[in-house]
Amino acid sequence: MNWFKRVAQNILTRSKKEIPEGLWNKCPSCNEIIPVKEIEENKYVCPRDGYHFRIGADQYFKLLFDGKHEFLFEEIQPVDVLGFKDKKPYRRRLEEARQKSKASEAVVIARGRIDRIPVVIGCMDFSFIGGSMGTVVGERLKRAMLLCAEEKIPLVVVTKSGGARMQESAFSLMQMAKTAAALSELRKAGVPYIVVLTDPTTGGVTASYAMLGDVHVAEPGALIGFAGPRVIKEAIGKDLPEGFQRSEFLLEHGFVDVIVDRRQLKETLSRLIRILTHKVKKANGNGKETLKAS
Ligand SMILES: [Zn+2]
Known part of the structure; x- marks a missing residue:
């Protein structure tokens, strides 16, 4: 009799794959069953x-x-430099992440155009080991930053990360300094750098390139912070205010410039880039280009 024996070892969490393949999906917020299409x-x-x-x-x-769009720096691939010992070898974890996420690392870089303006976008992928910041994430972003500085192309980075990649230990942490240094080159070149903070952006990513943008755009309701709420609560010994570490809370406290609904994200980025590169052609009624937040 082993009715209660736990057979499956893998616990599936909704964050890993929120849009499963199929015809219907349940919204985790309102619990409605909605057609995937x-x-x-x-x-x-x-x-x-x-x-x-x-x-x-x-x-x-x-x-x-x-x-x-054209992918950049795909030739930079992760390796297990430390020979990290774990229940599951890092090499295998990387292989599984590649298959599951269909991405080559936790950040993918591509160049293309937004409303005809050439841009480079670095986009993080949470389904690749929790969007963790490994050496390749830092290196690809650094190269994207230097390329943008040299060719004067605006850079947009969409962040989504659980923080450092523990399998790369201190090498992971070094990416914070590396990306921050490369960003200063971008600044010197006078090239706009826009960060789009999405759910969740935490840990070392928040502590480096996610908070160094010229403009910080956030998606509604995104969790953005360094340490988790439970850790902070224990450290300060106080209850945290409502909505703590969500986009709306951060906007109120000056960490975020604008909250934009994903349905207006492209339009907003296009307008922001035109303003920052002085390419605003037509002003609206009051003579000023304005940003509309959702
Ligand atoms: Zn819903």
């Missing part, structure tokens, strides 16, 4: 309550670029 057509936003589903790099590229 309807969610896709609504740019992966729940048509009932506006919940933003977690999506991968591939979907963001389709939403933001004018059609075609």
